[in-house]
Amino acid sequence: MLIANRIDATHAILAPFFDPEMPVTTKPFSFLPLPDAMLSNLESLNYQTMTPIQEQALPPALQGQDLIAQAKTGSGKTAAFGIPLLLSLNHTNRRNRRGQTQALVLCPTRELSTQVASELRRLARHMENIKVVTLCGGVSIGPQIGSLEFGAHIVVGTPGRIKDHLRKRTLDLSHAENLVLDEADRMLDMGFMEDMESIIGEMPKKRQTLLFSATYPDNIRALSSRFQHTPQFIKIESEPEQTRIQQSFYLTHKSSRMEDLIRVLQHIQVSRAIVFCNTRQMTADVAEFLDQRRFNALALHGDLEQRERDEVLIRFKHQSCSILVATDVAARGLDIEALPAVINMELPRDAEVYTHRIGRTGRAGMSGLSVSLLEEKEQYKLERIFEEHDLPANLDQADTLKANAGFCMLPACQTLKIAGGRKDKVRPGDILGALTGDAGIPGTAVGKIDISDFSAYVSLDREHADKALGRLINGKIKGRKFKVRKL
Numbered sequence: 001m002l003i004a005n006r007i008d009a010t011h012a013i014l015a016p017f018f019d020p021e022m023p024v025t026t027k028p029f030s031f032l033p034l035p036d037a038m039l040s041n042l043e044s045l046n047y048q049t050m051t052p053i054q055e056q057a058l059p060p061a062l063q064g065q066d067l068i069a070q071a072k073t074g075s076g077k078t079a080a081f082g083i084p085l086l087l088s089l090n091h092t093n094r095r096n097r098r099g100q101t102q103a104l105v106l107c108p109t110r111e112l113s114t115q116v117a118s119e120l121r122r123l124a125r126h127m128e129n130i131k132v133v134t135l136c137g138g139v140s141i142g143p144q145i146g147s148l149e150f151g152a153h154i155v156v157g158t159p160g161r162i163k164d165h166l167r168k169r170t171l172d173l174s175h176a177e178n179l180v181l182d183e184a185d186r187m188l189d190m191g192f193m194e195d196m197e198s199i200i201g202e203m204p205k206k207r208q209t210l211l212f213s214a215t216y217p218d219n220i221r222a223l224s225s226r227f228q229h230t231p232q233f234i235k236i237e238s239e240p241e242q243t244r245i246q247q248s249f250y251l252t253h254k255s256s257r258m259e260d261l262i263r264v265l266q267h268i269q270v271s272r273a274i275v276f277c278n279t280r281q282m283t284a285d286v287a288e289f290l291d292q293r294r295f296n297a298l299a300l301h302g303d304l305e306q307r308e309r310d311e312v313l314i315r316f317k318h319q320s321c322s323i324l325v326a327t328d329v330a331a332r333g334l335d336i337e338a339l340p341a342v343i344n345m346e347l348p349r350d351a352e353v354y355t356h357r358i359g360r361t362g363r364a365g366m367s368g369l370s371v372s373l374l375e376e377k378e379q380y381k382l383e384r385i386f387e388e389h390d391l392p393a394n395l396d397q398a399d400t401l402k403a404n405a406g407f408c409m410l411p412a413c414q415t416l417k418i419a420g421g422r423k424d425k426v427r428p429g430d431i432l433g434a435l436t437g438d439a440g441i442p443g444t445a446v447g448k449i450d451i452s453d454f455s456a457y458v459s460l461d462r463e464h465a466d467k468a469l470g471r472l473i474n475g476k477i478k479g480r481k482f483k484v485r486k487l
Ligand code: ADP
Pocket: 015, 016, 017, 018, 019, 022, 024, 046, 047, 048, 049, 050, 051, 054, 072, 073, 074, 075, 076, 077, 078, 079, 115, 119, 335
């Protein structure tokens, strides 16, 4: 299966992570008592009908009820809490520039916080003067303090950094009557319980608390009973995913594992894939090896600096990198659209980790491939996997796979990095404008555009990338010159 290489520019700007196969119900948003402006904004985002979690969570959440919602990634949670949260913002406060913080969204990772913040900004496009600030670790605290000085109506971030701000008194949550715990189970897994307690302790007792979690273990129950008032419980059953994923397993040898990986790629011939490894060192080795063999790859592991991590992901999402080689920890929580294939360079010890890995493919009604390589001595790991996925215990030798020796994976796009971002008021439309029109780059050659605080990233069809780079270097964006380079 091939994923379209060419991304429609308008669509990309409207919806950076839009998944056309996302399951939706038949109920339009107009079933809800939403202001017209919100409805027309949702329409402009191409949100026609609600997703199941939105259909169930929005009515009680709009009435101010506390909720525990069990739903997995990609189910549309952000709008499920974002719409009620935005509508409950107090208008008087919004008019005053130094707006008090009225809502807090806690997320387990920086990536998720960034995604939530950008989705909230999109949902608030029609509302004037709403400031959403992200506060996460991994970057220096100074600029964050600066952006808080002018007030932030909505704060999105990770518990550790938010607690730091509270301690420094650079953030005041005493008027924040909306609290969202996004992916709460993961925050507990990551040891954020104490930080969460001390943060929630600084919020008003009278507030709305919406808790989202993919699982519902005892510690989530306990968290809810401490911080919520008679919450309504909502559970969205996820369909069993493995049925749509074709799983195969091949025996390899220590000395031929790398070559066998190439053989697998030349057998399945997909345009994009994620390759899982068990260690950081292995991800680096595999990515380097693949890259030398014209299988364009980048490693994603815990040793990377935050900015490097972000840029690897951007390049992968922009389709300017074909293969992501990742450890499990680094891949946790990534919002990557369903991929045509997942490859296990090594099998994880734990069957649950395996299940998690292969869930990256075959999502939302699309079929996917999972291919695992293992040495004979790793066979013990298979038993539980076969059991859990009800698979025939079928194992072939990797060197029997038919390979198309000419096949390689060079990316369809090239990402350009512009040294100006949200803080410079650079918006996607400005970049698109600087490239198209007189500059002569066709709109269809421009793909996704991502804007962070200090940088912007734009994806271009490869054949237009050099020309686009020249146009951006010699031209202006918003009347200003910015440094631009290939990422
Ligand atoms: P989650 O937080 O559950 O992982 P998100 O809120 O990030 O999911 O939503 C996943 C993607 O689906 C986002 O790109 C979002 O813009 C899109 N989306 C959300 N709700 C709808 C909808 N009702 N119709 C179409 N797309 C939607």
